[in-house]
Amino acid sequence: MKKLFLLFLALNFSLFAKEVTVSILPQKYFVEKIAKDKISVNVMVQPGFSPATYEPKTSQMRKLANSKVYFSIGVPFEKAWLEKFKNANKNLLVVDTTEGIEKLPMAKHSHEEEHDEHKHDEHNHNSDHKHEQDHEDEHEHEGLDPHVWLDPILVKIQAKNIYKTLVKIDEANSEFYQTNYENFIKELDSLYLQLKEILTPVKDRAFMVFHPSWGYFAKRFTLEQIAVEVQGKEPKPNQLVELINEAKEHNIKIVFVAPQFSQKSAKVIANSIKGDAVIMDPLVENWKEGLIKTSKQIVDSYK
Template sequence: MKTFTFLLLVLSLSVHDLTAAPVTTEKMIVYVSIIPQKYLVDRIGGDQVSTEVMVKPGYSPETYEPAPGQMRGIAQARIYFRVCMPFEEVILPAITNGNQIRIVDCNPDIHYRMPEGTLAPEQTRPDPHIWTDPVNARHLARQIQEILAAEDPQHARYFTDNFKRLDRELQDLHDYITSQIRLRGSPYLLVSHAAWGYYCDRYGLRQLALEEDGKPRGPRALAELIRAVKAQNITTLFTQREHRSPADSAFAREINARVVEVDPLAEDYIGNLREVTQEFVEAARQ
């Protein structure tokens, strides 16, 4: 019902609202879906770009429904960078209707994984959390640099120089995580929301989530997870504020684990992943 209501709001917006001519500004207006994308665009676009993000802090990209005001704002944008979140498929027909906005599809250089517990891959969306892997972030950054340069050739050199600096930092981040994860004594990472699959795949970890195929585990699957967690002596459950649930605390009490909140959507992408990595390493020492 909520999604249906949102669709009615989108359809009820006047043609003028969605097809208004872009406002002439000194900066190129760019829209992105999530906050880590904003970090990448800001680092590359610098003072030549104004970046707007759809999913604000505290909201979940998986269940997000944009407000009509955001839809009107997109009419002024030059570029929209997708990251393959479900809500993008709902808004794309509306924002491309008569607008001169360039929609940049999900990066083809990234291999999308299926969520853990997927029983029918042909009916399941790929895991969208591609940015939690810094190597994927490098692919996203390269794509952003190429698109910005194509849209604004006058500042192509500026975008390229910014990208090169960012790319070196992302490589350093990857090297740092690789070295730190080797210090872990366990390959298992227990999470409430399965947002860290790409990170785990990249660094040789195995994500154990309180979800299966994007949904809470049933009683039997939950009991199996409890047995596995106890057998592996896992003592930390990583949660996410956008997906808080009383079930998290109940599960942690059942296995006598501490609860640590980590944020895959933090804007300081590089600093955040360094801090998260330290939390992951420390968890294996408990």
């Protein structure tokens, strides 16, 4: 009897909960912190795929017809698809959750600047790349950094934009959303202090990543991000030499790589510095635990 009741509740939720769609998994975490079970959240970019080049499936486009809102965040694939989403659902409300955030330029590093005149060279794609793991397009690398979800203080701005939108589409539950929003803001402040404490031993130090996803995180916690990528491409042999020397200069023993990208260059550098290439995922669904894990990984990389 209890199982039947729980099944009834689940069916009732799926039938009557309003639907929204987000671009990436961390946004799902943010929406659910505020909406709890009042809102059903669909995610466009599936685990293991890159938000640079993602192409939604036909089934996702069909499901989009049920969404009241699309919460965008400025990742590259949105540039090609937001208009298509609007055409697929004429009543879709598209909300930029980054409104009010002053974005940083994509990180440029010394080896990139020295070879800037070659920025239009043909991409050196490796055969072991998956189609959806291709590097971010040139627009992102020449423009603004979209990775604003990796700074808990900037997430407070995103949370406010989400909260205001939920109240707009579901005014009957406005007090419920307000309570959860205020609690989430407190959680974000607490998380910031926790991460700051974890990272204190490595303040002002550098960490090396394949793709420059961690610029906002690095700035918030007074760290230096050194990126392996050059204009979204694998580094050339002479650039690899520069990166290896820089890693040695900073006493770096770990090269971090997101699972959406090839580990080839990271492993070359890691082997040369007698270190390791380690996975560090900026797109995990459990966003809070992901940031805590990342912070500990950076600290542990200097032990």
